[in-house]
Amino acid sequence: MRFLAFFLPMTFIVLGCTPRIEVVTPxxxxxxxxxxxxxxNIHIKxxxxxxxxxxxxxxxxxx
Structure with missing residues (x-):
C-alpha cells in the first residue's frame, strides 16, 4: 500500500512535467x-x- 501511496502521485507529477512542442504559423x-x-564587364578583342x-x-x- 505504501508503494501505491508514494509512486501513484509521483507518476502524475512526472507526467505533468513532460515537454510540450507546439508549431504555430506566424x-x-x-x-x-x-x-x-x-x-x-565585356571585353572584346x-x-x-x-x-x-x-x-x-x-x-x-x-x-
Missing amino acids: DKPIIIDLNIKIDH VDKEIETLINSNEALFSS
Whole structure:
C-alpha cells in the first residue's frame, strides 16, 4: 500500500512535467529582402584589320 501511496502521485507529477512542442504559423508574412548588385564587364578583342574597318566606317555602327 505504501508503494501505491508514494509512486501513484509521483507518476502524475512526472507526467505533468513532460515537454510540450507546439508549431504555430506566424501572424505576419515572411519578408526576404535581397539587395543584389550585378556587375559585369565585356571585353572584346578585335583584329587590327577589323578595327581599322570599323574606324573608317563609323557611321555604319553608330546608333
